[in-house]
Amino acid sequence: MDRYSLLSMTLCLLVCHVCPSSLEETYTLTPNVLVLRVNLSLKTQNLVPLLCGEAYEGMEVRWMKNGAWLSQVPRENMVEVLVEERKGGNFTCHNAAGEYLNHTLVLVQEGDNMNTILEHSDEYIHCWANNYSGMFRCSWKRHATRKTATVFLLSVERGARAQVCSMDGDGVSCMDNASCAFTEESQPISLTLHMLSHHKLEHYSKVFFLRDIVRPDQVPLTQAENQQDVFDWDYPSTWDTPRSFFPLLFQVKVVRYVSSCDATDHFLARDPLTNGPWSQLAQIQVKTKKMKQAKPHHH
Secondary structure (H helix, E strand, C coil): CCCCHHHHHHHHHCCCEEEEEECCCEEEEEEEEEEEEEECCCEEEEEEEECCCCCCCCCCEEEEECCCCCCCCCCCCCEEEEEEECCEEEEEECCCCCCCCEEEEEEEEEECCCCCCCCCCCCEEEEECCCCCCEEEECCCCCCCCCEEEEEEEEEECEEECCCCEEEEEEEEEEEEEEECCCCCCCCEEEEEEEEEEEEEEEEEECCCCCHHECCCCCCECCCCCCCCCCECCCCCCCCCCCHHHCCCCCCCEEECCCCCCCCCCCCCECCCCCCCCCCEEEEEECEEEEEEEECCCC
C-alpha cells in the first residue's frame, strides 16, 4: 500500500466521525421536538437536519441556538446543525430582520435507554389503588444527583382512551371514568413518562391492570372493652361494597414485646382471590405486648 492510499483512508476515517443523522437516529416526539438517539459512552458528533418551515422556502433565514446566532450554518430554510454528545438545544429560525419564525427543540436520548434520572429499587414507577373505584396513583423518585430533572411529557391511557389525571410533585393521580368495579378488565393501563435533565431525555413506562395494584387501606384494629385478650378488626372504610362480592382474607400477627414489628410471625389481611399486595400493618399495644394486623388483600 503506497502512502497516497494510506492518506486517503485516514482522511475518510476523520470525515466519518461527523456524520449526518440517519432516520433511525432521530424521531419526532411532539411537534417542534426532535429527539436524537446517541451512544453517550462515546464522544459523538451528529449533523441534524432542521427545517424552519415550508412557507419560508427561498427566504433568507437566520438561525439561533439557545439565543445565540449560529454563524457556521447557511442562511437558508433547511440547515444541518452540529450536536455534540448530549449538547442539544433550542434552535430558532428568524427572517432577515431577526423576527422569530419557528423553533425546534433538539433533545438527546441514550440509544439503549440507559436511565439515570429516576431511582430504581424493584421498579422505577410504583402504582397503587385502595379499591376498585377506578382511582389510582403512580409515583417515582428522582435520583439524588438529578433533583433538577423535570417531567417533560406524561401520558396515561387505557387502550386508546386517555385517563383523567393530575400531577403533583413526583407523582400523578388518575381516575379511570370508564372503570367498573364489577367487571373484568380487558385492557391494561399504560403509563409513559419522559424525564428531562438539561437536554438529555429518558423514557420510562409501566403497564398494569387495576386488579394487580389494588392494595386495601390499613385495617382498623381495636381491643374489646374490658377483655384484654379479645380484639376486633373490620374492613377498611374505603373498601368496596358489597363485602360479599369483595371479600378480604385476614391474617393475624402477634409479636412478643421484645420483638420488632418486622418479626417473621405475621398478623396480616389480604384479598384471597387475587395476587395483589397486602395492606399496611395495623398495630395495637396491650400492656407489654404488641399486636400487629397484616395486610388486607383485595378481592
